[in-house]
Amino acid sequence: MLKTEExxxxxxxxNDLCNTVAERYPIVQTKQQVNAIACCIYFYETLCKGxxxxxxxxxxxxxxxxxxxxxxxxxxxxxxxxxxxxSGSIPHAYKFIPEHLQLINKWAFVGEQFLHGNPSGIDNSVxxxxxxxxxxxxxxxxxxxNVQKYC
Numbered sequence: 001m002l003k004t005e006e007x008x009x010x011x012x013x014x015n016d017l018c019n020t021v022a023e024r025y026p027i028v029q030t031k032q033q034v035n036a037i038a039c040c041i042y043f044y045e046t047l048c049k050g051x052x053x054x055x056x057x058x059x060x061x062x063x064x065x066x067x068x069x070x071x072x073x074x075x076x077x078x079x080x081x082x083x084x085x086x087s088g089s090i091p092h093a094y095k096f097i098p099e100h101l102q103l104i105n106k107w108a109f110v111g112e113q114f115l116h117g118n119p120s121g122i123d124n125s126v127x128x129x130x131x132x133x134x135x136x137x138x139x140x141x142x143x144x145x146n147v148q149k150y151c
Contacts, residue, residue, distance in 0.1 A: 005046075007113075014114045017041050032065050032115075039111050040079060047083040047107065055086065073123035076111030080104055104128050 005013065017038035021028060028034055040057055048055075059079075063071035081104050084090045090100040108124040125133050125144045134145045 010110065011114070014038055014042055035115050036075065039076065039114055042114070043079055043083045043107070043111070047080070047089065048087045051087055057082075070123040070127055072115045073108065073112060073127040076108040076115075076124060077104060077127040080107040080111065083107075101128055 018034050021034050021037045021041070025037070028037060036059070040059075044055065057079075059075070061071060061075065063069050063074060065071055081090075084100075084104065084107070085092050090096065090103060093100070096104070105125055105128040108128060109119070109121055112119040112121070112124050120135060121144060122133055122135055136143055136145075
């Protein structure tokens with residue numbers, strides 16, 4: 001099972017990656033670009049430990065940044081899924097089983113934390129599981145439920 005770092009250490013490592021990207025690649029001009037590249041590096045280093053092949057990522061999107069459409073969540077879900085498949089943590093599949101979706105969602109939420117600080121978890125959950133999601137608290141835990149079951 002893949003282990004996550006303590007949140008403060010994870011964020012410190014991510015910030016170090018952002019600083020390195022900004023210093024080494026002056027062509028990268030926006031904070032969103034720096035953060036996206038740092039996410040790629042972080043997830044590759046974390047999820048693909050022991051993978052010894054060169055990887056080239058070509059990421060394009062027509063979703064506008066900062067328009068409230070969940071583009072960062074979509075980016076993180078796709079990135080994390082690719083890294084988990086590449087590492088062999090989950091199989092390459094047309095449709096993932098619930099356990100794989102939970103793992104994807106967990107790591108995509110980490111990416112959302114990098115990009116937004118304290119996200120709700122709704123955007124990455126919708127991007128991972130599809131459909132609408134209702135969020136509520138139960139015993140001080142955030143519970144996300146698929147709204148489709150109520151329709």
